[in-house]
Amino acid sequence: MKNKHRILVVDDEESIRFTLECFLTEEGYEVVTAKSYSEAKEIIDTGAFDMIYADIILGGGKTGLDVIREAREKGITGPVVIITGAPTVETAVEAARLGVFDYIPKPVLWETLIQTTKAALEGADPYR
Amino acid sequence: MTRQAAYISRMLTWVVAIIFGMIVIVFPAGYFLISYENIAGNLEALAEDVALELSQVITENPDVWEYQQIRYAGYLSQRTWKGHEESRRILDREGKIVAEKSDRPNPPLIMRSAPLYDSGKVVGSLEIYRSMRPLIERTIVISAIVFPLCLGAFFLVYMLPLKAIKDSEKSLRASEAKFRKLSQEFTTTLNATSDAFFLVSRDLKVIWTNEGALELLGQGNAPDLTGRYCYELMHQRSSPCPDCYLNSAFTSGNPGSFTYSLPGGKLLEARAFPIREEDGSIRNALAVMTDVTEKSTLQAEAMRAGHLASLGELAAGIAHEINNPINGVINYAQLLLNWSPEGSREKEIAGRIIKEGHRIARIVRGLLSFARERKKEKFAVSLREILDDTVMMTAAQLKSNGISMNIAIPETIAQIIADPQQIQQVFLNIISNARYALTHSKKHEDKALSISCENIAADGTSYVRTTFYDRGPGIPADILEKVMNPFFSTKPSGQGTGLGLSISHNIVKDHGGRMMIESEEGVYTRVIIDLPARRDGEE
Numbered sequence: 001m002k003n004k005h006r007i008l009v010v011d012d013e014e015s016i017r018f019t020l021e022c023f024l025t026e027e028g029y030e031v032v033t034a035k036s037y038s039e040a041k042e043i044i045d046t047g048a049f050d051m052i053y054a055d056i057i058l059g060g061g062k063t064g065l066d067v068i069r070e071a072r073e074k075g076i077t078g079p080v081v082i083i084t085g086a087p088t089v090e091t092a093v094e095a096a097r098l099g100v101f102d103y104i105p106k107p108v109l110w111e112t113l114i115q116t117t118k119a120a121l122e123g124a125d126p127y128r
Numbered sequence: 129m130t131r132q133a134a135y136i137s138r139m140l141t142w143v144v145a146i147i148f149g150m151i152v153i154v155f156p157a158g159y160f161l162i163s164y165e166n167i168a169g170n171l172e173a174l175a176e177d178v179a180l181e182l183s184q185v186i187t188e189n190p191d192v193w194e195y196q197q198i199r200y201a202g203y204l205s206q207r208t209w210k211g212h213e214e215s216r217r218i219l220d221r222e223g224k225i226v227a228e229k230s231d232r233p234n235p236p237l238i239m240r241s242a243p244l245y246d247s248g249k250v251v252g253s254l255e256i257y258r259s260m261r262p263l264i265e266r267t268i269v270i271s272a273i274v275f276p277l278c279l280g281a282f283f284l285v286y287m288l289p290l291k292a293i294k295d296s297e298k299s300l301r302a303s304e305a306k307f308r309k310l311s312q313e314f315t316t317t318l319n320a321t322s323d324a325f326f327l328v329s330r331d332l333k334v335i336w337t338n339e340g341a342l343e344l345l346g347q348g349n350a351p352d353l354t355g356r357y358c359y360e361l362m363h364q365r366s367s368p369c370p371d372c373y374l375n376s377a378f379t380s381g382n383p384g385s386f387t388y389s390l391p392g393g394k395l396l397e398a399r400a401f402p403i404r405e406e407d408g409s410i411r412n413a414l415a416v417m418t419d420v421t422e423k424s425t426l427q428a429e430a431m432r433a434g435h436l437a438s439l440g441e442l443a444a445g446i447a448h449e450i451n452n453p454i455n456g457v458i459n460y461a462q463l464l465l466n467w468s469p470e471g472s473r474e475k476e477i478a479g480r481i482i483k484e485g486h487r488i489a490r491i492v493r494g495l496l497s498f499a500r501e502r503k504k505e506k507f508a509v510s511l512r513e514i515l516d517d518t519v520m521m522t523a524a525q526l527k528s529n530g531i532s533m534n535i536a537i538p539e540t541i542a543q544i545i546a547d548p549q550q551i552q553q554v555f556l557n558i559i560s561n562a563r564y565a566l567t568h569s570k571k572h573e574d575k576a577l578s579i580s581c582e583n584i585a586a587d588g589t590s591y592v593r594t595t596f597y598d599r600g601p602g603i604p605a606d607i608l609e610k611v612m613n614p615f616f617s618t619k620p621s622g623q624g625t626g627l628g629l630s631i632s633h634n635i636v637k638d639h640g641g642r643m644m645i646e647s648e649e650g651v652y653t654r655v656i657i658d659l660p661a662r663r664d665g666e667e
Contacts (some may be wrong), residue, residue, distance in 0.1 A: 016520075022463050085451035086496075094342025100609035107489050110462040 005121050006048065009042045009074045011055040011083070016108070020053060021103040023113050037070075038063035046073050051101075051120055052076070056091055065091070068098045074096050079120035084109050133297055143288040148278045156271040164238075164264050169463050170208075171240040172257055172268055179242035179254040182218065186246045193246065204229035216256035218244065226252065233259035238613055267496060283316040324417040332358050332368055333413060344396075344417060358415065362390075375412050377402045380403055387420070393465070395421040429631060447492045454492065458485035494521045504637070508662050509548045509590050511581060514538050519579070522563070526577065528568045536580040542592050542661035551659070553630040554643075558596050558655050561628065564619065565600035565653065574599050583661060591658040603647040610643060 007029050009020045024031045032049070034040035037058050045066075052071055059117040068080050076092030079101035084091065087105045095103050100121045104112060182203055185194040204216040217238075239258045244252040299627060315338070318325055324341035328333055334353050341353065345361060358374065359365040368375060373386035379401035384588035385399040397420045402410045461481035468475035494517045519535060526533055544551075559577065566575045578597040583590065602616075603611060610616045612633045627647075636643040639657040 013452045015454065015457065015460065017455060019459030019463060023459070027465065085448050085455075106451045107458050107485070110466075112178065 004030055005050040006030045006032065006118070008040065008049045008052045009056075010035075010037075010045060010053065010058065010064060010111045011106055012036060012057070012059050013055070016055070016083075019066060020108065020113060023110050024117065027114060027117070029117070032097065037066055040067050041070050044071055046074065051079055051117065052078070052080045058084070065090075065094055065098060067098065068095075072098070073076065081116055089127060133293070137293065140286065140290065146281060148285075149283045152271070152278050154276050155274045156267050157532050159270050160267040163266070165437055166262075167238060167258065167263065168240060170237060172242075172260060174208055175240045175242035175254055175256045178206070178216070178256070179244055182254060183245040184252060186244055190246055191350065193251070197227050200227045201229065212262075213259055217255050217257075218252060219255065220252045221250070230257075233257060234261045236260045236264075250340075278474070316405050322419065325419070326353075326358060326405065326415040327412055328358050328374060328415060330410070330413055332374060334358055334361065341417075344419065348614055348643040373398060374400045374413055374415055375398070378410055381410055394419055395424050425630065430457045443495045447495045450488065450492050454485055454488050458482050458489070461485065506545050506547050508543050509546055509551075511541055511544055511551075511594065511659070513656070514546075514551050515555060515581070515594070516578065518552050518559065522556065523560050526559070529563060529575075531563060531566050531575045531577055531586060534576060536578070538581065540583065542583050542590065544592050544639075544659045545662050546659060551639070554635050555594075555630040555658065557632045558657075562596060562598045562600065562653070566598055569601045584658065586658070590661040590663075592661050594657045594659070596655040596657075599652050602651050602653050603645070603650040606650045608645065608647055 006025045008025055009017055009024070009031060010033070010083050011020070012035055013090050014035070017035065021031045021033055022109050030045075032043055036061060040054070040058075040086070051073070054067045056064045058067070059063060063110065064084075068082075071080065081099075081104060081105060082095045082100050083104050085106040087103070092103050102116050104116065131134060148291070148372035163262075180198065184204075185199055189196055198561065202217060204218070207214060210478045211365060212233035215228070215233055217228040217230070218226040220226050235257075238260050239257045241253045241255040243250045244254055245552045267471070269313065311389070318338040321338070322343075323341055325336075325338040325345040326341055327336040328334055334356050337353050345353070353361060357368075358366050359372070363369060371386075373384045377384045381402050381404075383399060383401045387397050389395050389397065396417050398415060398417045401414045403412045403414060404410055458481075461478045465475055465478035465482065468478060507595055515535070519533065523533065569575070576599065578595075580595050580597075582593050584593045607616075607618070611618075612629045616630075633643050636657055636659070639659055641657060643658075645653070646656070647653040
């Protein structure tokens with residue numbers, strides 16, 4: 001069960017970053033967090049990731065969708081999951097266009113997080 | 129022509145005709161008579177003069193006077209007026225002609241005689257005849273002149289003024305017809321407007337009304353309202369209202385307006401327009417009343433919608449802000465739960481934190497969905513979901529007021545085609561009314577609100593019936609019919625808009641449903657909402 005999938009979590013909310021990191025680390029994933037688009041961009045520049053969780057609203061006029069574009073430009077093709085406190089049709093359509101794996105409204109719960117991650121990285125059915 | 133004018137005209141004709149008729153007759157007749165008297169007088173004097181001279185001749189020849197023909201011839205041939213034919217003759221006592229000289233004057237003749245004396249004794253008479261024809265001819269000529277003159281004068285004095293009267297009457301008739309037409313058009317226009325018009329006198333008596341006024345007072349087939357007092361008609365009062373806007377208009381001479389509601393809940397905007405007479409005084413005023421219930425309802429609904437929208441924005445903003453920390457709280461508790469030993473108190477408490485966190489998250493979701501932009505879209509939706517969301521948003525408030533909720537929704541309940549937000553607004557409104565009623569009820573036990581759902585069929589249509597039942601103070605029978613009217617509220621001023629049930633009723637109607645309220649004062653209130661069930665294939 002031990003794997004070394006690298007996951008990037010981008011969220012401006014400290015409590016989300018901390019708890020998501022804890023949940024995923026406990027499951028044996030290697031987690032890197034970023035609190036803003038610019039921090040995420042630096043991290044993406046320095047290493048590869050198997051999966052990204054990105055919040056929609058990141059402050060500074062940037063969104064999780066910008067993070068996805070950045071990652072795709074850098075050749076990261078792994079699954080991306082958008083998390084949002086304010087789900088709208090517009091962002092969902094844009095996310096789908098960028099090929100996101102899932103679109104989860106907040107609160108992002110432990111069970112949901114683990115199931116989604118497993119489905120994204122190991123092909124398990126997220127809706128089982 | 130009016131009867132009066134015809135009478136005057138006829139009288140005038142007679143008077144003028146008699147006057148001129150008299151002139152035509154009297155003038156020539158007068159001339160004739162005076163001239164006749166003059167001629168007769170002259171003739172008589174002449175006869176006496178000539179008889180006197182002849183008497184001298186007779187006195188000189190007492191026994192043979194009858195044979196003095198030559199001496200008489202001179203007297204008998206004398207002519208006083210040249211060209212006037214005369215006939216003179218001397219007669220003896222027996223009337224036998226003694227001597228005669230005649231020009232054969234044309235008849236008719238006028239004759240005057242004088243006695244002939246012999247030493248003071250009558251022995252015969254002298255007769256002088258003269259023709260009347262010249263006088264008759266002059267009289268005819270005068271008549272011939274007077275008649276056309278009078279006729280001309282008759283035309284001048286009578287026909288021209290009469291023509292003027294007729295002309296003026298004709299133009300009067302034309303202008304009367306014009307004014308009648310105008311008046312008809314005016315009345316039709318005034319009757320066509322839904323506004324009510326009252327023309328009232330200074331003592332507030334109705335002089336005239338349009339049909340709108342009859343309709344407003346619900347007296348469509350009523351007889352005349354004229355002569356009745358406006359305060360009696362409008363306000364069922366026996367004296368003028370203390371703040372009468374009509375009285376103010378009479379006093380100030382300026383138009384005034386006033387808004388008030390009728391007992392049935394109708395909202396009226398009344399305007400008063402004083403009518404100035406030519407001398408500047410104000411004897412009457414026109415009161416125009418417009419039913420502004422619908423307009424005000426729309427305005428108030430718009431205001432309320434705007435109010436709700438800004439509340440919605442605020443709620444959405446708060447909900448967003450709560451979403452992140454609550455996600456953190458749930459996740460931190462999840463970590464504690466994961467890390468705590470099985471069966472420990474910590475694990476149990478962490479579980480409770482997560483549960484409460486989920487409650488907050490649900491409330492936030494409910495707020496967000498309520499605040500989301502209203503698109504008024506109808507789609508197939510589960511009534512249970514709408515009710516669940518509504519109950520969740522109101523449960524805490526009801527609980528804090530000591531009101532318990534019993535909810536019974538069977539699994540088999542049908543879906544409806546609806547705008548869930550609007551239906552939620554209706555449910556929220558009804559629950560809020562029940563909460564208010566139960567909170568302000570004098571009864572302290574049995575504070576409960578029961579909500580139940582069932583599938584029913586009526587008039588060949590399937591409905592989903594939602595019933596809200598409370599054992600609160602109930603609604604008095606006399607106001608039960610009015611509670612759905614706009615602006616009708618039993619709450620103290622400032623605590624209710626009086627629009628809640630009216631808007632709810634409109635929403636339900638808009639969904640093809642119906643809303644009914646049953647109540648018994650002091651016992652219960654039951655609000656029933658039937659919404660059409662989704663038919664197979666309907667989306």
